Amino acid sequence: MTVFEELQRRGLLAQLTDEEEIKELINAGKATFYIGFDPTADSLHVGHFMALCLMKRLQMAGNKPIVLLGGGTGMIGDPSGKSDMRKMMTRETIDHNVECFKKQMSRFIDFSDGKAIAVNNADWLLDLNYVDMLREIGVYFSVNKMLSFECYKQRWEKGLTFFEFNYMIMQSYDFYKLFTDYGCNMQFGGDDQWANMLGGTELIRKKLGKDAYAMTITLLLNSEGKKMGKTEKGAVWLDPEKTSPYEFFQYWRNVADADVIKCLKMLTFVPIEEIEEMEKHMEGAEFNKAKELLAYELTALVHGEEEAKKALDTAKAVFGGAGSSENMPTTAIPADKLTDGAINILDLMVECGLVPTKSEARRNVQQGGVSVNNEKVTDPKAMITLDGETILKKGKKVFHKVTLG
RNA sequence: GGGAGUGUCGCAUAGUGGCAAUUGCACCUGACUGUAAAUCAGGGGGCUUCGGUCUGCGCUGGUUCGAGUCCAGCCACUCCCA
Numbered sequence: 341m342t343v344f345e346e347l348q349r350r351g352l353l354a355q356l357t358d359e360e361e362i363k364e365l366i367n368a369g370k371a372t373f374y375i376g377f378d379p380t381a382d383s384l385h386v387g388h389f390m391a392l393c394l395m396k397r398l399q400m401a402g403n404k405p406i407v408l409l410g411g412g413t414g415m416i417g418d419p420s421g422k423s424d425m426r427k428m429m430t431r432e433t434i435d436h437n438v439e440c441f442k443k444q445m446s447r448f449i450d451f452s453d454g455k456a457i458a459v460n461n462a463d464w465l466l467d468l469n470y471v472d473m474l475r476e477i478g479v480y481f482s483v484n485k486m487l488s489f490e491c492y493k494q495r496w497e498k499g500l501t502f503f504e505f506n507y508m509i510m511q512s513y514d515f516y517k518l519f520t521d522y523g524c525n526m527q528f529g530g531d532d533q534w535a536n537m538l539g540g541t542e543l544i545r546k547k548l549g550k551d552a553y554a555m556t557i558t559l560l561l562n563s564e565g566k567k568m569g570k571t572e573k574g575a576v577w578l579d580p581e582k583t584s585p586y587e588f589f590q591y592w593r594n595v596a597d598a599d600v601i602k603c604l605k606m607l608t609f610v611p612i613e614e615i616e617e618m619e620k621h622m623e624g625a626e627f628n629k630a631k632e633l634l635a636y637e638l639t640a641l642v643h644g645e646e647e648a649k650k651a652l653d654t655a656k657a658v659f660g661g662a663g664s665s666e667n668m669p670t671t672a673i674p675a676d677k678l679t680d681g682a683i684n685i686l687d688l689m690v691e692c693g694l695v696p697t698k699s700e701a702r703r704n705v706q707q708g709g710v711s712v713n714n715e716k717v718t719d720p721k722a723m724i725t726l727d728g729e730t731i732l733k734k735g736k737k738v739f740h741k742v743t744l745g
Numbered sequence: 746g747g748g749a750g751u752g753u754c755g756c757a758u759a760g761u762g763g764c765a766a767u768u769g770c771a772c773c774u775g776a777c778u779g780u781a782a783a784u785c786a787g788g789g790g791g792c793u794u795c796g797g798u799c800u801g802c803g804c805u806g807g808u809u810c811g812a813g814u815c816c817a818g819c820c821a822c823u824c825c826c827a
Contacts, residue, residue, distance in 0.1 A: 498822075498823085499822065499823070563782095572755080572771075572772060572773095590780080593780065594780060594781080595781085596781060596782065597779090597781045597782065598781090598782080599781095600781090624779070625779065627779070627781065628779055628780080628781080631779095631780085631781080655780080658780090659780055660780095695773095697790090697791065697792090698791085698792075698793095699789090699790080699791065699792080700773080700789090703773080703774075703788060703789075704773080704774060704788095706774090706788090707773085707774040707775060707787065707788070708774075708775060709773085709774045709775070710774095734774090735773075735774065735775095736774090736775095736780070737780055
């Protein structure tokens, strides 16, 4: 099976500028392509992960990836598909984030022996001269056309500043720059980047009279049309400090039935034939097996086999009664929080970070959603005696181990 | 620069001068389940010795016994004119 076919069967391909040409190039392993990552936070998230997987697949097929870190574009912020303007980040924050990105990426992409390279567009964007830029690049962009782009639509209500409007030009310039300096003839990215990417191919055509290609991958949406990899509390991060491997595992273990197969196809390296086979008989308990596979595979890819096993064990211990509780998220309560070796249930929950406030804890307790060592606690005044390990449970799925510290 | 408007819980929306403040979505808890979906029931600022108490409707002041609600100034955004 060719890479292209694989990508297609996994449902990863969204839009392509020239299907035949792209197919040929990437199947032959002759493409030099880039994907841009703007350092908007100090950790990558699932969307980045998909892009990195795409890179890896293409790299395995012999193509050469360029990781473009958006140290320069991050100074602006991409308005595409956003309803609000991003907070402007300081130079320091951006540099810090770039470093975090680099560190995480080396897990997924092989940069040894020039098999892949990483560049930072701060190196060329920050020194641009305004007037020169306008004369050399600005002339190729039609404002009329840009205004008609779908990706700005959400901005019509809230407004779009000239500042952000320039983002597209920056990104187009990146592609142009990489094309001339590195022979990079393809740009890939999320489907929300389509307009920005076309800006680049057109700039290259207009300015150099040469062809470059762009391809987007499907955004991972759940069956309700929302972006996956987000929780109410924010993104699901790849950084174990920000989203623990167990939480990460649980997120995928809990996806809706309707989304499992899609996620397996798009996010894992489980052979496509296997997934297609599973798809044929999905009902009842099969869904749980599939979800477990998804969660395990993904956790293993992101955090390593060992962490994946631990998460799986913990999940089994907690939900199935087998296995051990040793890898459960744990909080050690310092002795000075205790009176006579006990602590109030509400305080305990807050200490463990299970709830943001005591009122919230009280509500949970009163509604019967809290148990300690498997015994329901309904009195908000209850004092919990801590000795050794105590298992705290909030709601149906949140388990937490408490130890003495 | 001129004119018209808007700014209330994560988003969206209601609010005659006496409200911790309406409704929808999302969210949280319970029941049923498969750690799913759908459905049904409950919850909603913080702290509380459960008597209260503090904070709160863009920001700052003012009028008033009392202001999300009236007045002034400021800020942000939207629309029209330049």
